[in-house]
Structures are given as C-alpha cells and as structure tokens.
Amino acid sequence: MNLFAGLEDIVRQDVPLSEHTWFKLGGPARYFVEPRNEEELLDVVQRCHESGIEMYVLGRGSNLLVADEGIDGVVIRLSHDEFSKIEFEGEVVRARSGADLSFVIRECARNGLSGMECLAGIPGTIGGAVKINAGGRFGDIGNVAQSVKLMDSSGYRFERKRHDIFFGYRMTNIMAKFILEAEFSLVPDDPDQIGKMIKEVWMLKKNTQPMKSRNAGCIFKNPRALSAGALIDKAGLKGTNVGGARISRTHANFIIAEDGSTATDVLKLIELVRERVRQRFDVELELEVEIWQ
Ligand SMILES: Cc1cc2nc3c(=O)[nH]c(=O)nc-3n(C[C@H](O)[C@H](O)[C@H](O)COP(=O)(O)OP(=O)(O)OC[C@H]3O[C@@H](n4cnc5c(N)ncnc54)[C@H](O)[C@@H]3O)c2cc1C
Incomplete structure (x- = not known):
C-alpha cells in the first residue's frame, strides 16, 4: 500500500464493488478510497496522478455495471459528511x-x-x-x-x-x-x-418500473423519436434471460439481476438485446448504463 502510505484510515484494498452497486454485481476494486474532506481527496488524486493509476468515481452505483473481474484501479467514493x-x-x-x-x-x-x-x-x-x-x-x-x-x-x-x-x-x-x-x-x-x-x-x-429489484435503471438510451423499451418489447424479449439476468416484464428497458446472477450474464444479455433489435428494426441501441471493466 506504498501508494497510499499514511492514508490507511481511508484506503481499503480488494473491496467487492457488488456491495456498492444497485445491481449488487461486480468484482473487487484494487483500492477503494473514501476521503473525509477535500484536502484528503486532493492528496489521493495527486498520488494517483503521479503514479498513473486509473481513478474511478463512484456515487451510489445506480447507473453502473461493474465486471465480475473487478477494477484494477482506485475507486473513489465521496460518501463522508463533508461531501x-x-x-x-x-x-x-x-x-x-x-x-x-x-x-x-x-x-x-x-x-x-x-x-x-x-x-x-x-x-x-x-x-x-x-x-x-x-x-x-x-x-x-x-x-x-x-x-x-x-x-x-x-x-x-x-x-x-x-x-x-x-x-x-x-x-x-x-x-x-x-x-x-x-x-x-x-x-x-x-x-x-x-x-x-x-x-x-x-x-x-x-x-x-421494477423499482425494488436489483437493476440499474434503463439499460439503453431511447433512440431518437423511439422508445428503447418498446423496441425490446416488440422484439419479444420481455422475460428473456441469460443465466440470472432477465429482461424485466414490467419495463423491457430494465435488466433484473436475480439471485445467482453475474455481471457477465448481464453483459451477455445486453449483447443479445442489441443484436435482436438491430436485426429486427435496424436500430443500434446505445447504452445508458455505464460499464466498468
Ligand atoms: C430503479 C432505478 C431507477 C432509475 N431511474 C432513472 C431515471 O428516471 N432517470 C435517470 O436519469 N436515471 C435513472 N436511474 C439511473 C441512476 O439512478 C442515475 O443515473 C443516477 O443519477 C446515478 O447516480 P449515482 O450517484 O448512483 O452514480 P453512479 O451510478 O455511481 O455513477 C454514474 C456516473 O456518474 C459518475 N459520478 C458519480 N459521482 C460523481 C462525482 N461526484 N463526480 C464525477 N462523476 C461522478 C460515475 O463515475 C459514473 O460515470 C435509475 C436507476 C435505478 C436503479
């Protein structure tokens, strides 16, 4: 932990990001930092900048899908009262x-x-x-x-x-x-x-919307003048699953992570949806959810 020597109070290693995302999916962050104030944040940022290690900023993880392999970098969360x-x-x-x-x-x-x-x-x-x-x-x-x-x-x-x-x-x-x-x-x-x-x-x-399930809101942006959810629904994909990842029956633009699911399941399901919508409607769906991998 030389990189963060002296900052042990606010830096943890190998923290599962599944604990910090709405999907409850994702592997560990190599470093997970929760600065207590702006000066500590500045210190962390300068050290990362000098060492060239990549930084990721985490909010509540409600628009994120983190890969099962996790993040080989520094995840910074501004969660303390000061922020x-x-x-x-x-x-x-x-x-x-x-x-x-x-x-x-x-x-x-x-x-x-x-x-x-x-x-x-x-x-x-x-x-x-x-x-x-x-x-x-x-x-x-x-x-x-x-x-x-x-x-x-x-x-x-x-x-x-x-x-x-x-x-x-x-x-x-x-x-x-x-x-x-x-x-x-x-x-x-x-x-x-x-x-x-x-x-x-x-x-x-x-x-x-399936508010109470493990999801990350809308997976895709609505294409111009179209609804991504309606396209997915018309492609007959509601309820479709890959492993434990399933297209919501309530709102087709939501993917639900059921028990036992992995981020890989969600990624595969995203690709399946894109492929079907492309084939059926000649529309390229753009992601709204952000993927960290
Ligand atoms: C049930 C449900 C319903 C939703 N409904 C909607 C909706 O109606 N409309 C909508 O727009 N979204 C919706 N979302 C998606 C999500 O809630 C929003 O995008 C939300 O604004 C993400 O905030 P967050 O703090 O969780 O960010 P995160 O998911 O943690 O991060 C999202 C992005 O913001 C960046 N970020 C976070 N904090 C900072 C910071 N301090 N500085 C710089 N970058 C930062 C991250 O690096 C990442 O790029 C929904 C999600 C769920 C689970």
Whole structure:
C-alpha cells in the first residue's frame, strides 16, 4: 500500500464493488478510497496522478455495471459528511456531490422551493445525477443547475457556470474527473404542492418500473423519436434471460439481476438485446448504463 502510505484510515484494498452497486454485481476494486474532506481527496488524486493509476468515481452505483473481474484501479467514493452537505441561500440550493438526490429533493420541498421534484424516485447522488444529467419525462437536473465546482484528475479545482455547460439527453460535456458541488436555482412554491408533485412522479415510476429489484435503471438510451423499451418489447424479449439476468416484464428497458446472477450474464444479455433489435428494426441501441471493466 506504498501508494497510499499514511492514508490507511481511508484506503481499503480488494473491496467487492457488488456491495456498492444497485445491481449488487461486480468484482473487487484494487483500492477503494473514501476521503473525509477535500484536502484528503486532493492528496489521493495527486498520488494517483503521479503514479498513473486509473481513478474511478463512484456515487451510489445506480447507473453502473461493474465486471465480475473487478477494477484494477482506485475507486473513489465521496460518501463522508463533508461531501454530503447542502445549504440554502434564498432561491438557490448548493449541494455537495455526495448528497443523496432524494434527500435534496425533500429538503427543497420542505423549504418551499420547486424545480427538483421532477427527479423524484431516481436513486443516486448529486454528483452522479449532474454527471449524466439525470431526469425523465418531467425534466432533467440540468434544467435547474447554475454552476458546478470541479476537480480534474491532476487535482486542479475550478468552477463552470451554466452558460458553459451542455446538458444533453443523459449526458453533459463535464470532462473533469470529480464534481465536488453543484448549485441549483429554484422557484418558490407551496411546499404541499411540491410534495404532491413528488408523490405523483414517484407513483408513476413505481407503477411502470421494477423499482425494488436489483437493476440499474434503463439499460439503453431511447433512440431518437423511439422508445428503447418498446423496441425490446416488440422484439419479444420481455422475460428473456441469460443465466440470472432477465429482461424485466414490467419495463423491457430494465435488466433484473436475480439471485445467482453475474455481471457477465448481464453483459451477455445486453449483447443479445442489441443484436435482436438491430436485426429486427435496424436500430443500434446505445447504452445508458455505464460499464466498468
Ligand atoms: C430503479 C432505478 C431507477 C432509475 N431511474 C432513472 C431515471 O428516471 N432517470 C435517470 O436519469 N436515471 C435513472 N436511474 C439511473 C441512476 O439512478 C442515475 O443515473 C443516477 O443519477 C446515478 O447516480 P449515482 O450517484 O448512483 O452514480 P453512479 O451510478 O455511481 O455513477 C454514474 C456516473 O456518474 C459518475 N459520478 C458519480 N459521482 C460523481 C462525482 N461526484 N463526480 C464525477 N462523476 C461522478 C460515475 O463515475 C459514473 O460515470 C435509475 C436507476 C435505478 C436503479
């Protein structure tokens, strides 16, 4: 552990990533680091940068599939309190990247600030949500984001303002390794009304998605003007399995990891779906879930 000498309190080796992903799949991370503050993060990042070892940033692992072989690198998780703070200033909420998205949504509602409720039911952190511009039919996090504080893979810290950031469909042009903090501009509204909206969005998700199973949300992005789920359904794939990985019967764009499944099963099932949809509809499905291998 020479690489992290003196940082033994925050660095562990061979940590199973299955414990940190919604799929509950994935092999071990060679190093798993949970810095307690930004200075420790900087120290870790500089050491990784100098040694050339690859870094991976982990939120709640709700949009990730990690290979069974694990990760020969350093997985960094900003989970300590210092990275989870949120504060309100007028109509602006400032959230550190490790803050739980649903907690932020609830706090905004409690403070009578509207704009985040469209994200109800999406698991994960602020960092993960900003990174891929999480959202759905009611709106995306990019709609309310005003600025982000970032750290690149050499440890350089800087800020980017809204006019400088492109928020697209489940993507952004944020290339810096770490999102440290994001600021959101909201509008005042009645807390009860906001609460009602949260419930509606949440109920809709609950009724149409297999929320309680081991999954990673939508596997594929919707192709332009098409629904990936509808294409998979029309290809007759609902319920199809490879080993313990199965296409959800509730929502065909979800893959469920059943007991005994492996990440390899999921990867094979993803390829099978792509192949069938390509053959049947001449459509190339693009991944929404991120694969670490
Ligand atoms: C049941 C279910 C429903 C879902 N529904 C939706 C939905 O409706 N809409 C939607 O958009 N998504 C949905 N998802 C997917 C997922 O919840 C979102 O993509 C979420 O924003 C991921 O956040 P996370 O913290 O878990 O990120 P992770 O999955 O841990 O990571 C995702 C990406 O973000 C990066 N990342 C994480 N934190 C940081 C950081 N601090 N700095 C830089 N990069 C970072 C990671 O490196 C990775 O590239 C769903 C998932 C599940 C399981």
